[in-house]
Amino acid sequence: xxxxxxxxxxxxxxxxxxxxxxxxxxxxxxxxxxxxxxxxxxxxxxxxxxxxxxxxxxxxxxxxxxxxxxxxxxxxxxxxxxxxxxxxxxxxxxxxxxxxxxxxxxxxxxxxxxxxxxxxxxxxxxxxxxxxxxxxxxxxxxxxxxxxxxxxxxxxxxxxxxxxxxxxxxxxxxxxxxxxxxxxxxxxxxxxxxxxxxxxxxxxxxxxxxxxxxxxxxxxxxxxxxxxxxxxxxxxxxxxxxxxxxxxxxxxxxxxxxxxxxxxxxxxxxxxxxxxxxxxxxxxxxxxxxxxxxxxxxxxxxxxxxxxxxxxxxxxxxxxxxxxxxxxxxxxxxxxxxxxxxxxxxxxxxxxxxxxxxxxxxxxxxxxxxxxxxxxxxxxxxxx
Amino acid sequence: xxxxxxxxxxxxxxxxxxxxxxxxxxxxxxxxxxxxxxxxxxxxxxxxxxxxxxxxxxxxxxxxxxxxxxxxxxxxxxxxxxxxxxxxxxxxxxxxxxxxxxxxxxxxxxxxxxxxxxxxxxxxxxxxxxxxxxxxxxxxxxxxxxxxxxxxxxxxxxxxxxxxxxxxxxxxxxxxxxxxxxxxxxxxxxxxxxxxxxxxxxxxxxxxxxxxxxxxxxxxxxxxxxxxxxxxxxxxxxxxxxxxxxxxxxxxxxxxxxxxxxxxxxxxxxxxxxxxxxxxxxxxxxxxxxxxxxxxxxxxxxxxxxxxxxxxxxxxxxxxxxxxxxxxxxxxxxxxxxxxxxxxxxxxxxxxxxxxxxxxxxxxxxxxxxxxxxxxxxxxxxxxxxxxxxxxxxxxxxxxxxxxxxxxxxxxxxxxxxxxxxxxxxxxxxxxxxxxxxxxxxxxxxxxxxxxxxxxxxxxxxxxxxxxxxxxxxxxxxxxxxxxxxxxxxxxxxxxxxxxxxxxxxxxxxxxxxxxxxxxxxxxxxxxxxxxxxxxxxxxxxxxxxxxxxxxxxxxxxxxxxxxxxxxxxxxxxxxxxxxxxxxxxxxxxxxxxxxxxxxxx
Numbered sequence: 001x002x003x004x005x006x007x008x009x010x011x012x013x014x015x016x017x018x019x020x021x022x023x024x025x026x027x028x029x030x031x032x033x034x035x036x037x038x039x040x041x042x043x044x045x046x047x048x049x050x051x052x053x054x055x056x057x058x059x060x061x062x063x064x065x066x067x068x069x070x071x072x073x074x075x076x077x078x079x080x081x082x083x084x085x086x087x088x089x090x091x092x093x094x095x096x097x098x099x100x101x102x103x104x105x106x107x108x109x110x111x112x113x114x115x116x117x118x119x120x121x122x123x124x125x126x127x128x129x130x131x132x133x134x135x136x137x138x139x140x141x142x143x144x145x146x147x148x149x150x151x152x153x154x155x156x157x158x159x160x161x162x163x164x165x166x167x168x169x170x171x172x173x174x175x176x177x178x179x180x181x182x183x184x185x186x187x188x189x190x191x192x193x194x195x196x197x198x199x200x201x202x203x204x205x206x207x208x209x210x211x212x213x214x215x216x217x218x219x220x221x222x223x224x225x226x227x228x229x230x231x232x233x234x235x236x237x238x239x240x241x242x243x244x245x246x247x248x249x250x251x252x253x254x255x256x257x258x259x260x261x262x263x264x265x266x267x268x269x270x271x272x273x274x275x276x277x278x279x280x281x282x283x284x285x286x287x288x289x290x291x292x293x294x295x296x297x298x299x300x301x302x303x304x305x306x307x308x309x310x311x312x313x314x315x316x317x318x319x320x321x322x323x324x325x326x327x328x329x330x331x332x333x334x335x336x337x338x339x340x341x342x343x344x345x346x347x348x349x350x351x352x353x354x355x356x357x358x359x360x361x362x363x364x365x366x367x368x369x370x371x372x373x374x375x376x377x378x379x380x381x382x383x384x
Numbered sequence: 385x386x387x388x389x390x391x392x393x394x395x396x397x398x399x400x401x402x403x404x405x406x407x408x409x410x411x412x413x414x415x416x417x418x419x420x421x422x423x424x425x426x427x428x429x430x431x432x433x434x435x436x437x438x439x440x441x442x443x444x445x446x447x448x449x450x451x452x453x454x455x456x457x458x459x460x461x462x463x464x465x466x467x468x469x470x471x472x473x474x475x476x477x478x479x480x481x482x483x484x485x486x487x488x489x490x491x492x493x494x495x496x497x498x499x500x501x502x503x504x505x506x507x508x509x510x511x512x513x514x515x516x517x518x519x520x521x522x523x524x525x526x527x528x529x530x531x532x533x534x535x536x537x538x539x540x541x542x543x544x545x546x547x548x549x550x551x552x553x554x555x556x557x558x559x560x561x562x563x564x565x566x567x568x569x570x571x572x573x574x575x576x577x578x579x580x581x582x583x584x585x586x587x588x589x590x591x592x593x594x595x596x597x598x599x600x601x602x603x604x605x606x607x608x609x610x611x612x613x614x615x616x617x618x619x620x621x622x623x624x625x626x627x628x629x630x631x632x633x634x635x636x637x638x639x640x641x642x643x644x645x646x647x648x649x650x651x652x653x654x655x656x657x658x659x660x661x662x663x664x665x666x667x668x669x670x671x672x673x674x675x676x677x678x679x680x681x682x683x684x685x686x687x688x689x690x691x692x693x694x695x696x697x698x699x700x701x702x703x704x705x706x707x708x709x710x711x712x713x714x715x716x717x718x719x720x721x722x723x724x725x726x727x728x729x730x731x732x733x734x735x736x737x738x739x740x741x742x743x744x745x746x747x748x749x750x751x752x753x754x755x756x757x758x759x760x761x762x763x764x765x766x767x768x769x770x771x772x773x774x775x776x777x778x779x780x781x782x783x784x785x786x787x788x789x790x791x792x793x794x795x796x797x798x799x800x801x802x803x804x805x806x807x808x809x810x811x812x813x814x815x816x817x818x819x820x821x822x823x824x825x826x827x828x829x830x831x832x833x834x835x836x837x838x839x840x841x842x843x844x845x846x847x848x849x850x851x852x853x854x855x856x857x858x859x860x861x862x863x864x865x866x867x868x869x870x871x872x873x874x875x876x877x878x879x880x881x882x883x884x885x886x887x888x889x890x891x892x893x894x895x896x897x898x899x900x901x902x903x904x905x906x907x908x909x910x911x912x913x914x915x916x917x918x919x920x921x922x923x924x925x926x927x928x929x930x931x932x933x934x935x936x937x938x939x940x941x942x943x944x945x946x947x948x949x950x951x952x953x954x955x956x957x958x959x960x961x962x963x964x965x966x967x968x969x970x971x972x973x974x975x976x977x978x979x980x981x982x983x984x985x986x
Contacts, residue, residue: 012945194941223936244941259945273946284949309949318955319948326943351970355913375939377913384959 003316004277006335007263009055010062010255011089013044013081014269015070016291019102023138023203024165024196028271028289029068041077043298045084047268050303052088054278055266060089062096062255065119071101075113082118096254098123101153103146103162111156122153123192123253124162129179133168138203147186154187159251161190166229167222168196170215176225177232184236189251193229194244195222226373243326243372260327262320268304270294275311282316283308313339322379330366348381394643395570396464396601398481398514400506401491402499402857406521409553410491410562411449411467417559418451418463420631448599448645449632455567463566464645466586468505478505480660482512484586484601484645487570489562490543494520494550495527497536497828499857500799506541515570518548519562524555532826539825575642580671581605581664585615586645588658590709594626596652600664601645603675608639612667613650616674617659621667622650655712683715683731684792684862685738685758685841686775688884689745690727692752692975697726703749704728707741714741719776723884723966723978724754729776731761735841754979756884758841763790763865778883780872783923790865791888792837795820797830798848800856805829807851815839816868816890834863838888873898873927876919877909880969884978894920898928901981908977911935916971 018029063085065078082097098121099114101107111122126146128134134142141149153160164183166176183191196216198208207213217225230240238246242260245253258265267274267285270293274285287304288294298304311319317340324331337343344365352358357371357378371378401407451463468481482488488509492498509516518537520530530550537545549565551558587599600607607613609627614620626649628634640646652658663674691700704716715731732738738758745751762774765787774780774789796817800808802824812819812833821832835844840860848856873894875885885905889897898920905918913935920928943951965972 197941219936226937243939243943256944259943259948262948265945267945271946273949275945275948286946286949315952318952322951322955323943323948352913357913373937373939374913374935377935377938379955380958381913383955 002277002280003335003339004262004264004275004282006332007261008061008254008258009058009263010064010258010265011060011085012255012265012267012269012272012274013063013065013070014267014272014287015040015065015067015073016270017072018067018069019072020138020140021203023207024199026199026202026205027068030291032291037074037077039295039299040073041080043295043304044077044081044268046298047304048081048084048088051266051268055089055264055276058089058264060085060091060095062098062258064097064255065099067100069102069107069125070099071107071110071114071122075110075117078114078119079117086118096121096159098253098255100125101149102141103149104141105145105149108149108152111152115156120157121159121161121253122157123190124150124153124160126150126162126183127165128168129164129182130175133171133179136169137165150186150188159189161192161247161253162188163192163194165194165196167217167225169213171217173221173224173228177228180229180232184233184238189238190245190247190253191233191238192245195226223373227369230369239328241328243375257327260323262316262323276308282311284311313341317341318383321382325365325367325375325379326372328366330364333360333363333365336365344382352378352381390641391575391643392572393459393461394464394573395461395487395566396466396485396573396643396645397487397489397566397570398466398468398485398509399489399491400468400502400509400516401521402493402496402502405491405493405496405499405502406553407491408467410489410519410521410551410559411465413553413556413559414451414463414465414563415449415632417556417563418453420449420451447632448630448647450629450645451631453563453567456564457567461567462644463563466645479508479512480586482508482514483661484584485512485514486573487515487517487566489566490516490518490537490541491521492518492533492537492548494523494530494533495525497533498540498799498825500797500830500859501857503540503797503799504859504861506543516543517562517565517569518543518545519558520548520550521553523550524552524557536825536828540830573643575602576604577606577641579604580669581607581611581613581666582671582675583607583640583664584675585658585660585662585664587660588652588655588712590655594649596655596658597647597649598652598658598664599645599647600640602640602642604642604671605666606639606641607648607664609636613664614667614670615659616663616665616670618657618662620657622652625649625651654709656708658712660712683713683733684760684837685732685734686729686761687732687738687758688719688721688724688727688729688754688756688776689742690721690724690754690756692754694725696751699749700728700745700751700753703745703751704730706749707744711741713737721756721778721884723882723968723973724756727754731775735845754975757887759888760792760837760841762838762870762888765790774888777872777886777888780886780888788867789870790867791870793863793866794835794837794840794860795863796833796835796840796858796860798833798856798858799828799830800852802827802829804852804855805831808848808856811844811847811851815844816893835860836868836890837862871922873901874921875901875905876917876921876926877905877968877973878916878918878971880971882968882973885981891922894922895927902928902930904981905977906930906932908980909971909973912971914970 016028016030017032017035021031097119099119101122101124103124103126127137127139129143131143198204204213233246238248240246241252264275264277270287270291271289272287276283285308286306294304317336320336320339357368359366359368367375367378399407447467449465452460453463454460466481466485468478490506520533522528534545534548537543549558549561582604583600583602585598586601589597591597609624611624613622628636629646665671691697708714713733716728719727719729742753742755746753764772764774766785767787798808816836816839818834820834823830848858869891870888871891871894873887873889875882902918902920909932915934916932918930919926965974
């Protein structure tokens with residue numbers, strides 16, 4: 001069996017545009033005055049045809065529209081893309097088709113149309129359930145709008161998830177507990193909760209470098225917040241299945257699981273990454289980041305990709321380790337060993353187990369709850 | 385007859401000045417105004433040839449230049465200038481240069497007055513029997529106060545300054561007066577051309593093309609190219625391959641007579657084969673009595689030099705060997721440290737010498753180095769009567785074998801505006817100093833202190849500069865070894881001793897130093913997945929302790945498809961960075977932590 005099959009096969013479509021750029025965001029998103037959606041639709045279709053030819057016969061399990069703000073796409077464009085997808089690959093009986101959405105009123109008005117186009121799951125960028133928090137994050141919506149949009153989404157889609165950002169400026173542990181309980185009281189089946197990370201090259205990154213952005217919680221408070229999140233979510237029947245993701249059992253994001261279980265995935269659109277196993281060789285694909293450049297390339301009839309990079313088995317082993325240990329289910333030790341060609345350092349593993357940071361049982365290596373909070377250090381220990 | 389005329393038309397001199405008072409600029413002007421170097425070849429500060437010297441504005445090795453000067457009396461004189469180092473570390477080089485000349489120009493900044501270094505060097509000149517001509521430089525500055533500075537020279541040095549020459553080396557003002565004064569006020573050398581050859585070995589250095597170059601001053605007799613000469617101290621005999629004068633580039637010359645200064649090469653392999661102060665004479669019909677000799681300079685400050693990248697060890701060895709060819713005062717031996725790997729324990733004349741050597745190794749040989757805390761040589765008086773030199777705290781034997789420990793003391797002279805006197809006294813007291821003398825010259829105080837050298841090499845100089853905003857000047861000489869209550873302080877990280885961080889300290893100051901060190905290490909060592917005790921200990925007794933708490937959170941919040949490559953590459957990069965980490969038991973200490981912990985200015 002080819003290694004990727006242990007992770008599955010999905011498709012990611014990147015829509016690179018937003019109404020405004022958020023100060024914390026380091027994703028490939030751009031603000032454009034006018035977008036000719038017809039041209040974008042055609043470009044996506046061309047790419048689907050090209051990549052479909054390379055992966056003929058594969059059964060597709062998930063489609064994910066990410067961004068950017070893909071809820072700004074015309075529903076007809078989403079519909080045309082999904083139609084082409086269905087015509088290109090055989091699909092599982094219950095494909096997961098997710099679209100990321102802004103919880104604004106404009107987007108909410110299109111939810112029904114997105115459902116009709118084939119979308120069955122939305123992931124909403126709620127980010128905070130606190131107006132002051134939203135303002136500081138540079139979000140354009142209010143808590144009231146977000147709640148309204150959420151209710152509409154709930155009525156339109158089988159599955160709804162939303163994102164929250166915590167460990168924000170001046171946020172206390174008590175504040176976060178209140179906000180988290182409120183989120184859990186909404187009829188949500190999946191939550192992604194990210195601690196605010198200051199990334200270089202963002203507005204927050206610049207402010208932070210200049211000594212601004214005061215009042216961020218320190219490492220100890222961040223750790224307390226993380227622990228509280230795990231505990232409260234588990235008590236509400238939404239245990240963490242990944243570092244930052246919680247779901248009712250069975251409601252995990254299948255698309256994202258493909259990444260963490262290191263399956264194959266196609267990435268289409270500016271800056272999109274993919275992993276493709278072709279004739280036994282695994283390739284990393286990446287598309288040009290600038291929207292205009294990507295569009296021009298595809299329209300000129302050339303492929304919307306930079307040269308592919310072959311990933312050695314040892315590199316795959318590293319990727320598998322660092323992705324799979326994010327999951328509560330952990331890593332299949334035998335699979336890792338097959339890729340790496342050798343077992344993990346036994347002394348290091350024992351040392352980590354003694355410190356209570358990992359467990360080894362039933363052929364799986366898992367980061368313990370305490371190990372997951374310091375996963376980067378655990379990975380360094382295992383990989384170096 | 386001809387010899388007599390020649391002697392009469394020679395003047396040999398040096399320039400004594402504090403750093404920044406304009407010694408090198410004056411030397412440049414003298415060279416330029418006499419046309420010794422064509423204007424287009426003139427680099428600022430002609431004589432400071434090493435990059436580091438030029439950059440720091442200091443002279444390290446003595447440099448020499450021969451100037452031809454047509455004086456007002458219608459005769460052309462040969463002026464030999466030996467440019468001496470100004471810094472205290474090189475006092476030894478100053479003293480030997482002084483013995484080769486008959487007079488000195490004392491250059492004092494007309495806006496600042498006499499500084500501690502000036503004092504030390506001018507006394508060396510007086511000791512060598514020099515005639516001294518005071519020169520007031522920077523007379524063009526608005527802050528110049530020549531009358532006050534003249535008074536200052538008379539008060540502090542006790543030298544008649546009424547005939548001091550006002551100049552501006554920068555603008556060239558007064559330079560002709562200086563040249564004329566060299567001829568009229570400094571004595572001509574004495575010597576007997578017909579006597580057997582007697583020449584002083586003033587300096588020697590290694591030249592990549594010529595091998596060892598020896599600078600000599602002829603006292604009696606004549607030396608010629610091709611002569612076979614004998615070094616009276618070492619007994620070695622050489623044939624002279626080349627004889628030259630420095631203008632300042634080498635110009636071949638057939639012979640050098642009494643009073644003249646020049647250089648020779650003679651297939652000498654290493655600088656170590658030459659003894660500064662040795663007497664050179666002819667192999668046959670040599671002179672009977674050598675000149676009074678010099679004691680070789682002894683290194684007083686020691687530290688370990690380790691390559692940051694262990695793979696550079698061989699490159700470091702080569703570089704150190706090459707530098708040692710040119711610097712006999714610098715010593716080295718191999719050292720192994722659990723923390724820092726293979727390196728060298730090196731001895732220096734002082735802190736500046738240490739910095740200069742380290743800079744040259746890093747710059748000229750492109751090496752990244754870790755320097756351990758500088759220490760001095762302690763004398764261990766063992767119970768069995770043996771006396772051992774301790775160069776490295778890591779080599780300290782068990783206390784039960786030691787009767788007592790002695791450390792080097794210095795006599796320090798500090799000159800400071802009286803506003804800062806209180807700070808200086810406190811600093812010296814804190815460093816176990818004993819006040820010897822306190823006098824005033826105008827609004828400046830001059831204090832003399834008996835201080836342990838170990839306290840001075842730690843961070844005294846930097847503290848001195850910072851408490852006086854740079855207005856203090858400082859000079860010292862080693863006085864004696866004296867017993868004190870000294871102990872070895874070890875540092876333990878997670879119960880493991882870290883040899884590179886151990887140091888000798890006075891018992892009364894151990895708690896303070898230990899506390900400072902563990903607090904600093906707590907900041908420098910990254911959190912680990914477990915908590916780490918950091919301790920300072922004397923023998924088995926812990927005197928200071930901090931605990932570095934365990935890392936609480938280190939995880940990437942978002943990691944999806946597009947992040948896999950980035951994250952993998954980041955880990956690969958960290959893997960490479962791990963080379964710069966040192967492992968102590970379970971603890972990894974980054975190289976930078978050692979460097980910062982050992983930094984002498986903190």
